[in-house]
Amino acid sequence: xxxVKQNSPSLSVQEGRISILNCDYTNSMFDYFLWYKKYPAxxxxxxxxxxxxKDKNExxxxxxxxxxxxxxxxxxxxxxQPGDSAVYFCAASAHLSGSAxxxxxxxxxQLTVLP
Amino acid sequence: EAGVAxxxxxxxxxxxxxxxxxxxxxxxHATLYWYQQILGQxxxxxxxxxxNGVVDDSQLPKDRFSAERLKGxxxxxxxxxxxxxxxxxxxxxxxxxxxxxxYFGPGTRLTVL
Numbered sequence: 001x002x003x004v005k006q007n008s009p010s011l012s013v014q015e016g017r018i019s020i021l022n023c024d025y026t027n028s029m030f031d032y033f034l035w036y037k038k039y040p041a042x043x044x045x046x047x048x049x050x051x052x053x054k055d056k057n058e059x060x061x062x063x064x065x066x067x068x069x070x071x072x073x074x075x076x077x078x079x080x081q082p083g084d085s086a087v088y089f090c091a092a093s094a095h096l097s098g099s100a101x102x103x104x105x106x107x108x109x110q111l112t113v114l115p
Numbered sequence: 116e117a118g119v120a121x122x123x124x125x126x127x128x129x130x131x132x133x134x135x136x137x138x139x140x141x142x143x144h145a146t147l148y149w150y151q152q153i154l155g156q157x158x159x160x161x162x163x164x165x166x167n168g169v170v171d172d173s174q175l176p177k178d179r180f181s182a183e184r185l186k187g188x189x190x191x192x193x194x195x196x197x198x199x200x201x202x203x204x205x206x207x208x209x210x211x212x213x214x215x216x217x218y219f220g221p222g223t224r225l226t227v228l
Contacts, residue, residue, distance in 0.1 A: 034216070043208075043222050044158070045219070046218070089157050091157075103158075103217060
């Protein structure tokens with residue numbers, strides 16, 4: 001049972017345009033959401049996050065939107081640059097009693113930004 | 116600040132052989148995680164340590180996988196015996212506190228023939 005889903009395995013956009021990556025989740029206990037970026041032969045690196053008490057968080061060219069009623073979040077990159085080409089993972093976190101949080105990852109979306 | 120270190124970076128073994136992976140987390144990070152990432156999928160948590168104690172190993176196939184973090188710093192993950200379906204990238208991650216971001220190492224790519 002996939003609790004975090006990224007239904008688009010790949011996305012191609014032109015340099016300078018907007019990239020929109022989508023993610024859906026099913027577990028209502030998730031209250032913190034993150035996006036990680038992964039280049040080949042490297043580990044995932046943290047990009048941006050959002051708490052469930054917010055509906056938008058912005059950091060430079062990256063904005064994450066959260067729609068709790070739809071259990072949907074999206075990552076907007078504008079303008080897109082060739083260096084943004086990577087696999088993007090959506091992750092969700094729930095607080096577990098007596099322990100640190102754990103992340104549940106989606107399957108990733110390969111973004112290709114064409115020059 | 117040095118990142119999460121993992122070794123080896125690549126390993127090729129035959130099925131039924133044993134293999135071990137090593138992880139050195141970021142200094143001062145109390146929580147350490149091991150993930151398995153199969154090609155085309157997202158990372159899946161195998162085990163979580165808090166200092167040298169296991170917090171959650173519910174998704175670790177304990178008949179063949181084992182992990183330890185004896186001194187609350189470095190950790191090793193072992194597979195014995197390996198199966199073909201164990202071919203994956205094994206990622207180690209760490210974080211300082213319960214609400215901090217997880218930082219990942221580069222991973223070990225395991226191929227089981």
